[in-house]
Amino acid sequence: MSNLQHKLDAGEFVVTAELPVIDGGGLVEIQRQLEPMRPFVDAFNATDNPSAHAHCSPLAVAIGLTQVGAEPVMQLVCRDRNRLALESDLVGAAMYGIENISCLTGDDVTAGDEPETRRVFDLDSVQLIALARVLENGHYLSGRPLSPAPHYCVGAVENPAAPPYEYRVRRAAKKALAGARFMQLQLTFRPEQLARFMHAAHDTGLSQRIALIPSICILRSVGGIRFVARNVPGLDVPPEMVARVEGAADAEAECFEIAYELATHALAQPGVAGLHFISFRKDAGIAALCTRLGIAPRQERESHGHSASVAL
């Protein structure tokens, strides 16, 4: 069982983070990207061609993470692979002891720098989650035996801040039904929408069935916040937040302040199982933000054994 699953099962607070994209440089590069945030993070997401830009494959990066002693969450999107390729990557991950899988639809090819690409979407994200369960039961989709049967800790993503808002919790419930154990929520700069989602998840009992992990993004510049406001599909950045960074004497400090406010707000919601951190470039202060939030380093949390070390 993965360490992440162990913590989720025990109800411990978890910290996950997106590893910046890797384009080569071997384990040294993975280590370099990992190092500044490593003391605080339980598991690192190896992304799958985010924003439809090609990078080193998530399976290769996830294997690299295990080789440097870090725990991976391997993302798989439905955009680039048909069901055969998804099955083989899932089985390949299990070969290397990679159990944490995050199943996503994937940004469309039009968001990327090769928009002429053929989009696949042979499965959707719910079907991909279910596919992991099929493999866990010791056979491929066809029914052909798969031995030994792999074990996964399956994750999913939901965007609490995309319409239809009131349906998002039901879609998340469908993913839990299909077999998802945890859910890294799409980052949002609209705290009221995260609050609505978390309260609805709490009221319907969803947060008891699946570990809900809101995402916090740390940006660093005026250009950065303008970029995400324009280019990330499904991400709605309030114009006043962009203006706030534009008007600040120190844009990086202001971005950090916004991340701190959003994280504090997220931690105050019911049923929050952990936080997921994203910075689009080289680590922009995940360790500093965890410290300010009162989230203890991983080793300290593990020796205390539960979430009481998190000051909420």
Next chain:
Amino acid sequence: MNASGLVARVEHAVKKPIWGCQMCGQCVLHDTGLTCPMTCPKTLRNGPCGGVGADGHCEVKPEMRCVWLNAYERSERLPLWRGHIDKVRPPVDNRLKGTSSWVNFVTGRDRQVPEGWAADVESAA
């Protein structure tokens, strides 16, 4: 043309103008608020992706309203099949493309799923 080919042509003639039918051969219109999920540019069968714009536009085709936004709203208004949108729908059988879902419904072919799916997912759901 054989009989099922003729039925397919009639089905397409009826369903294309109304629902934009793509002839997937395994119709789920009644489960999705009488909105064809195959008109979603990502052909998603289980709900909207995370890329829907704040004003409800599609990530892929910004000029179009999200198909699943329509599906959800219409399913809430339907007197029948209302909760069906929450069902986990199986992967599309690509061999059925171009065939008549009416014929496939009568024969039960549209409900055939891969053996592994039937054993695990449908029994769990």
